[in-house]
Amino acid sequence: MSGTGPQFVFRPIGVIRSGHTEAARTPIQPAFAEGCLGRAEILPEFAEGLRDVEGFSHLYLIFVLDRAGPANLVLKPFMQNVERGVFATRAPRRPNPIGLSIVRLVRREGSVLHLDGVDMLDGTPLLDIKPYTAKFDRIETTRNGWQDDVDPEEARRLGRRGYTGPAMQARAD
């Protein structure tokens, strides 16, 4: 978006495999993607970095929203018909199209992580994995802005979008 200033170059450590091939039919958050199975396939040169990851039940995935389209600074979030600043939303069309999802690690098989709660499109480039750690990441008391006004049942119904089955599989499973 900005053509000036410093730039930082990142290369994928792997790729996400999922059953989601259309953005409009992909759950908007892992919380609405329970049962959506998928995989993170880590490149061989980074596989050693996965040691001990299986001790954690949940992982942060940081990835590139590579099919998100140009950024919108102000937009109506999927859940609400009111314009919000992009940094007050999790919408994918961001100045830096970086995605963040907390997925459940089902099991590790060598350099492949089998995951539940996958809300990423198939083929999404993965940049980093960090262990979800309750003492750092579970904030007990929060104000959640406009999200607190969204009806939880409606959120769940809308947020799943095309996904209805209990155990959608990654395509190559």
Add this chain to the structure above:
Amino acid sequence: MSGTGPQFVFRPIGVIRSGHTEAARTPIQPAFAEGCLGRAEILPEFAEGLRDVEGFSHLYLIFVLDRAGPANLVLKPFMQNVERGVFATRAPRRPNPIGLSIVRLVRREGSVLHLDGVDMLDGTPLLDIKPYTAKFDRIETTRNGWQDDVDPEEARRLGRRGYTGPAMQARAD
């Protein structure tokens, strides 16, 4: 680290201002940085994207660990004298040096976010801001791998590192 494959270029949306100028004296996580005040100064061209962010008490900051040094795939985390894969740790020397911190938003003043729990070095390039949203981000039951073996009191003592005061200020405050 890998010289091949696709690459993605990101440009900062702003900069972090904090009282931390030495990595070795910077708290290792926001959980150990309570009282460390700082700011996210957003570039004017992205300021509109901050609308409504003040409704959220906590924000994810995604930033570049720009002074972290070369990646280590296996390392002894700060809290434990046992080698772990980097993706099972929050250590800064990662294949893609991307940092993730949950900070408390004290207040917004135009394009400046005043923050508590700042564990980033002064001058850190900021890539993205996402609202911490309890229904997506507060995972109630987790296994936390080797982190569950770390003594909480020792973690708190070590994790704060050089920081001892109750209200360290960003340098230019």
